[in-house]
Amino acid sequence: MRRLLAAVLGCWLLAPALPCLAQVDSTPDLSLLQGDPQRGRLVFGPCRTCHFTEAEAGHGNGPNLYRIFGKVAGKQPGFDYYSAPLQAAQFVWTPAVMYAWLENPMAATPGTSMMSAGVPDPRRRADLIAYLQQVSVRTATAPATP
Template structure:
């Protein structure tokens, strides 16, 4: 009984603990550095805002927006036989790279003017990196770009 109570109390304290603090400069760091520090679990939490319109589970299908399973490396404006992509997004061309997803998640209407995407974007660079890492781990699993090393970082 006492062990059960201690375990329950420990779980409650852990659940209420503050989130891990991140370096505030990391939010504006180059994408490769942000992705190296990104956390897919945090990305899943941020992605929960997107889950009303998008799925990331293999075979889950489209909702109000296309399914995003395996989106990293997939052609922009394609990938679903059932979702009607806008001409604006189809005209972008190319594939969803880490960099393109970062730009899209920053401001979809700037990335593809004329898109129907009503999402305003994620201003925090680490939120974007967390979501990109989460998306990559759901079907794509592409290697992350190497973060800049101290020897090749630009100087002031």
Template sequence: MLRPASAALLLTLSLIGCADDRRAERLKAAGPNPTLEKLMTVADAKAGARLFGTCAACHTSSAGGPDTGGPNLHGIYGQPIGQHSARFGYTAALRAKGGNWDDKALDAWIANPQRFVPGTKMQFSGIPDPLARADLIAYLRSLSD
């Protein structure tokens, strides 16, 4: 049985090709077997904003927006993991993770939150597509003041 967030993700991923007619061109520019660093050079924050629609089931992204099922993600890029919002009840596992939300940490988290932080309460299976993750990271970067 699919969780609502997983079902929404599948629908969103199925529409990625329709919403991004430059996808093949961007993948070609990133080269064969591209690293995260290469993918970030072709990442599209607008495509990431469209993908964030799935995340919006639990997260807000406007400056000063409320925490809902998950913390508000405005300005999260570069912030300490598990400490961005003083109002949100992060799990002990996430608070203990250490580090900051940079490209590498966000990529691992978006790919599979439970693998990145065993014990997280985030009910999301992850995004398997590396370019989609890079696009979402580019969008989250754009939310930093």
């Protein structure tokens, strides 16, 4: 995972976005990410101080995290407090990339404005990712209100 993060962040600094995406897609590490969304909901508790997962809740002290996977880091419209490193970032959030980043966000992106120690424990981190994936899907497939 450390190698993956180094590859993603390294190529974001050194090269245009496309080669970075190719590297992320070829990662074999997704099998590590079979987390439990129910447990992940609790892991997300401290994140909720700053982040919402419901689209309609908008941004908090941190950017909204609804459907965050597939988005380029640091580019959400309406959130005006991205740090310089996130503004310049050219990588896409995938479960594997976020899993690697959350081990220690302040070390992975020096200068980030996100004051969080992340989630060092691998099991809890996998649960958190599963939760973030689930909340996006559930809201997206909810039946339309009459």
